[in-house]
Amino acid sequence: MAASAVGAIDESLLGMFGRGGVYDGQWGIILGALLIFSIGYMGWPHVVVSHMAMKRPSVARRAGLYSTLFNLLFIPAPYIVGIFSIVLLPNLVNPEMAIFEMAESVLPSFAVGIVMAAIMAAIMSTADALLLQSGTVASQDIYARFLNRRMTDKQMVLVSRTIVLTLAVVGYAVAVVEPPAVATIVLFSTTVLGSAFVPAYVCAVWWKKANTVGAICSMLVGTVLAVGWEISGMTAATGLDPMVAGIVGSTLAMILGSLATQRSHPVPERIRRALD
Template identity: 35%
Template structure:
């Protein structure tokens, strides 16, 4: 293994830098809006970098490399659909979202449809965000397990603990500041080191063609069914993801919000292709892996020289930590703002809310690490997260924004009905099944439309529609 003391020094220096940034971020988080939305004051480059960092995390890097190892270039579709979703959000919804005077997607639904809808959507969206955090902790554990030969559980505890520490300190300001550093390191590590060196070590493109099956060069090699599943899960899921809505609300202007989401989506397309090709190179360079989830880390320690290896691993850890911190904060914001503050502590002061947010972030972080220790599979955790999210609240959010006739009662029953259909279907057919998601989304739209037409709209709840 090439990982030596120089690489360890680089990794330790990087992690210490994140802790320092977390402390600095804590000094800037002086109000709830600072803690949750970074003061709604980000310019284009900071906004674009933060979006790119939060979208492309552990599942995008480790998961897409695994798919590239197993299926070839078509493994890119997981990340491509994330990029497509963020672009759809930027083009069609960013302007509407930016105009909303809310902190969370559930707060919008509560104002649009009533407190019951806000409550159930908060629970679903918070669960989704926490499960995405779980995928990142699993990814960090996988990397540290391969490189340092630590026990997988210990590796998850270390990685998850560091993210939890700096997120608790400064909230969105800490997350934003660390995301910019992580975005730069990740871009350099993937595009300028790992990808060209991987292709070179595999014998160039000609070497890949000579050593890989023809299906590895087909964009449909993974199967149309799987590509459609990724569209349902990730493209639609991105549109109603709290962590993405929360980032959109950090933009200084609507123009920045829209342009930044489109730029981040385009970046995701190139990232997905790059990581899938890295997985193809891994198939040639380190064949017969027992666990293909280790494809990226195994190839890194095989082909990279000392020092460079430390930088690339820091890049992967950057991808993991940026998404983990963003989704962890999103989950805690939903619980703090839309459940505890709304139903239990209505008269909380700004100072008390900051303290509450940090406490809730701590609790959610601990639950995240526990779930990661239990599940231990990146793609399984990601499937569960996006299945519940896209099926549960996609229809109420979209119809709420674009159809004035949609009612609160319809939204409530649509969320409940679709969630039951999806969870029951996944329990019966398995968590990798696609049809429960299709049925759940269909049920949600049907219930929304039918019940809305059969009930009256409450005028006082009909906002932003």
């Protein structure tokens, strides 16, 4: 019934190429969207850290089952809300307000408050995880490793807090001066992080010849390609999504970098044994 109602408004909305067939035949864009929403999340640092914190393989197996069941319910939800909003809110100006507008239209006041609180809780939990992860990376992986090897715990905390405060202020300023679309930020950040880290993560677990040099090359090439592809307008020129270009380039860099430096940077024996 919902599909019939949407088709009555615009039949092109029932296809996979977007309203009016704007992406008709652009398989590079469609593949990029598939990659973003399937493996792109693996590039988020706070997600990977949660995976790495699992103590036993049995925990990972249970977590995989639980996350699969959760995603079966979670992933279709935005699409269902979008379909209903097309039918029930034909005059909706900002699609990013669909959930809030839908809640106000069909739910009682107390339920609307619960929906908004749940959304804000999800936003805050993700934001603080990213801020804390950024502070940790800046203080431990960059400052302590390359700038001050004798850094004390007090200095480490100070650097981490400074980075978190700086990022928070910058984010607040951007949101106040010229707030970009939330969906645009999520898509771009997932594209860059996925292109930079996913091939390195996968190869580190499944490929015995993956080494440090290959991982660094993969992260650098993936980041530069994804960002450069978006900024230079190569998406429109080539019909390929930045995620596609980033993943392909990052994977090739991982393979070539690792194979070219097997003698100078061999994989430690303890890691080889862990992969066997």
